[in-house]
Amino acid sequence: MAQNTYSPVNNLMPVDSSLRRRYFVGRWLRYLALAIVLALAIILLIPIVWMLLGSFKIQRVALAYPPELIPSNPVLDNWERLLINRPSMRWLLNSFVVAGGIAFFGVVTSTCAGYAFGKKQFPGRTICFWLILMTMMLPRQIYMIPLFVLMKNFGWFNSYQGMVAPYLVYPFGVFLMRQYMQSIPDELLEAAKMDGASEIQLFRHIILPLSRPAIGAIAIFAFMAGWNDYLWQLVMATDELWLTLPVGVAKLTASGVGSIDIGVGMAGATFAFIPMLLIFLLFQNYFIKGITVGALKG
């Protein structure tokens, strides 16, 4: 990256654009364009609102045409059936364990490997890094079938380890960490070594604290990737108790195509949406940092 000089460290800082006011077109044209953008934003939010409203509709209302935009007589039946008649709390727990596990291991492996790739010299470094980088670009479905056979041999269907194991390494995290490590000055490590720090101490007391922002971004992204890893979880969980939240709620409507229970489906979809929404609202800045850090180049 010759012309773009921002380093990963700079990139983790909040971008302040409030100082820049730059318009490419005339005022009225700009208002018109902004109106279009606003409309687009609203269109993107409509399904989410519609889902929330739908979760309070009894079947008769949900199937009404013309649809009742605001349910005239909102009910909690759907939520009751979702939360009491279905093991939805267990699904929530499963999702948290799986996504949390993926985030935890993703952070551990990314930090260690990123440090080695960014700061250590050893034969085979480049090839190992490229191997991992390549899989970042590969759709996982390419090796889903052999992985499925492998899991079958391990007897890991309906288990947390089966859903987490393929994600112990988070290639994007390794990539991001390596970039980040390269931005840590060598002198810092040299100085610590002079003072007699061991490799482990160096890693624990210098590398780890310095890489906290990158760790945050990786944790969030790995968690989100784990939470949304619908296909693999669908493959691994056959027992109702082992479904994750997205897979579980998807089965609410997918079973019995003839008589779809829309209200429960919408309640389930809302229920699956809420945890991610909360995480997004809490860690919004990490999301943005994580996304932009990924775009920097080596």
Place this chain on the structure above:
Amino acid sequence: MLASFGKRVWDGRWGYIFIAPAMIPFVIFTGYPLVQGLLLSFYKAGVNRDKWKYIGLKNYTNLLTRDPVFPTAIKNTFLFVLGVVPAAMIICLFVAVLIYPLSQRKQSFFRAAFYMPVVSAGVVLAMVWVYIYSQEYGLLNYIFESFGLLNLLNEGEKIGWLAQTDTALLSLAIVVLSWSLGQPLILFLAGLGAIPETLYDAAKIDGANSWQSFWKITLPLLRPTMLFVLVVLTIAVFQVFVVVQLMTLGGPANATQTIVFRIWVTGIVGAKFGYASAMAVILLAIVSVLAIIQFKLLDRQVT
């Protein structure tokens, strides 16, 4: 020579120790299955391991010449990519340039709105959109009717968005598009932030109007970001699965079959491991070629 190599290995021992936690699971859960998949694609392989049989290239020839669905699935996957990726890039570029000059607060509102579908994830959106697209009681038909569009398009009849071969694929593509906007938008905004303001000042002094500075400064300098977005989006859209599995199951009349959906149906549901692996290898080949092309582009632009 050998001794010096040994010394380099020994000196790098901490490197090996630190990559071990990543490399060991990587070999077991990524490397091994990748190789295994390649081998499996030459076998007739089902649930019973004793009956696995080497059949050479037969899986491939069957896939490409005799399979009634797979060529359609390839075509549909490409249609998804060719539709969603450019649309997402153009929309995001348009939106980014427009909201960039806004105040931080307004900008965050738009960013959050566009990112919301990414947060809510495929499953949730697919379920809602099935409801919205419904022919008898869907919101979309109601909106179209209210604006008189049903009269215009379908002689007043309600449209079965997911049930008609001519609208199903487009309907799914719109859902995929809706969650493909958040990430590029944030990237473009960051890319705009990295363009030095002095360039625009200089252009102004030289008498360039704002339209010219957009074409001559903004676009060229956003190019690295655009190429990055292109690569990421293409790979993401190639994996389209959730919408198909939850909204149409590949129908009507195979109009929405995709490669990954076929892999799932054939390999997981149908337990034809060999045949499905051949599909996966074809997917790998396509994605690799695209990745190489895009990397070449990136290289030329970036270094």
